[in-house]
């Protein structure tokens with residue numbers, strides 16, 4: 053890769069992040085401590101929810117969320133196949149089964165009508181895990197209405213949706229529990245990390261306990277305040293999912309920039325959509341009820357009018373110095389999920405179709421205008437040359 057290769061994604065870190073990490077290192081307190089507490093407080097305020105719990109990945113957050121709402125072996129949890137495997141694997145961690153529902157061809161979010169039809173015909177469903185694909189909100193009100201009707205929990209995979217608003221209200225204020233990811237490619241990066249948001253104090257307490265070995269500090273604080281500092285009580289076989297203060301040091305400053313970052317990504321998206329007209333591709337569909345975090349900018353190639361397939365397009369972009377990616381390889385095409393449930397590719401025809409045409413273009417807040425222009429130029433050149 054040459055120096056002027058444009059990667060598909062890049063974390064945008066500044067001096068504030070660097071200084072805060074150095075401060076953390078000098079303090080001698082590396083694991084969960086004062087910086088994590090501050091990051092949680094800032095995050096809760098940013099979303100407008102009472103409880104924010106930091107963890108060491110979004111995946112860990114999703115696992116803890118499902119555990120907290122009581123998902124048990126044999127339960128079914130509905131999600132879509134058009135997501136990262138983390139969304140579904142955490143269901144299996146708990147011995148439960150994912151039930152995939154195909155996506156809407158415009159938003160790539162769960163298809164509400166198919167969701168309703170599935171709920172009518174299937175028993176033992178305990179929860180829905182909507183994924184706000186690319187940073188655009190699912191039709192969350194319709195999902196909540198179905199959840200009420202069938203007494204289901206809603207755990208939102210908001211790994212892409214920071215910040216995203218649905219009907220003017222921040223995602224994180226809707227479902228029972230909402231989970232964010234701060235993986236390096238996401239809209240806010242802490243290396244590895246995640247955040248769990250909820251209004252429910254019982255869920256918050258369970259998650260707080262389970263993210264650190266099942267140690268219940270609240271029990272300790274309340275009942276044993278006369279105990280010495282070394283004493284703690286283990287109330288469950290918990291996990292090791294706590295966030296380090298080194299990660300939180302990054303998160304504190306990334307969060308302060310979250311809105312500015314989002315504005316910059318929206319500018320880039322607007323530029324792409326404006327410039328990539330009259331080409332054999334579809335630019336992202338915008339839902340009227342949702343804002344867009346623009347974690348991803350996914351184009352759909354009109355393969356019928358092209359002499360090349362999607363993979364060749366990606367290769368040519370790469371040769372031209374532009375990194376791209378594909379979101380997502382649908383889970384029902386992946387070996388583990390395919391074998392376990394004996395899926396055929398056409399079992400989820402929309403997910404399959406969208407996947408075959410999808411290309412994610414570079415979009416991150418520290419992209420320069422010149423880089424955005426270069427991406428546009430390359431897309432135009434490659435597609436014009438490949439037109440039938």
Ligand SMILES: *Cc1c(COP(=O)(O)O)cnc(C)c1O
Pocket residue numbers: 109110111112135136138139183209211212232233234235244245246
């Ligand atoms: C990134 C991602 C996750 C997992 O987040 P990690 O922090 O990497 O564990 C979960 N779901 C979706 C849709 C993601 O894109």
